[in-house]
Amino acid sequence: MFWKIxxxxxxxxxxxxxxxxxxxxxxxxxxxxxxxxxxxxLGAAAYGALKGDDKKKIGS
Structure with a gap:
């Protein structure tokens, strides 16, 4: 029994x-x-932020 345990x-x-x-x-x-x-x-977000079009404006 001991060896089974x-x-x-x-x-x-x-x-x-x-x-x-x-x-x-x-x-x-x-x-x-x-x-x-x-x-x-983070690399893609940084690239997109740096490469983004400066002429884009909100509401135009």
Whole structure:
């Protein structure tokens, strides 16, 4: 009975380690995708602001 409990605890620990590493990888991947997307958005916004037509006016 003792070895069944120990085996179950080891199996649960291994499962949590695998699941934790996968979740950690996904969180890091999503973070870096968000950083790259944010930099691209800021770059596009800055380009659009600098490249914008000066002759455009609101209401005209």
């Amino acid at each position: 120990v085996g179950g605890l080891i199996l649960a620990w291994a499962a949590f380690m695998v699941i934790g590493s996968l979740v950690g990888f996904l969180v890091k991947a999503v973070f870096w995708i968000a950083v790259i997307a944010g930099a691209g958005f």
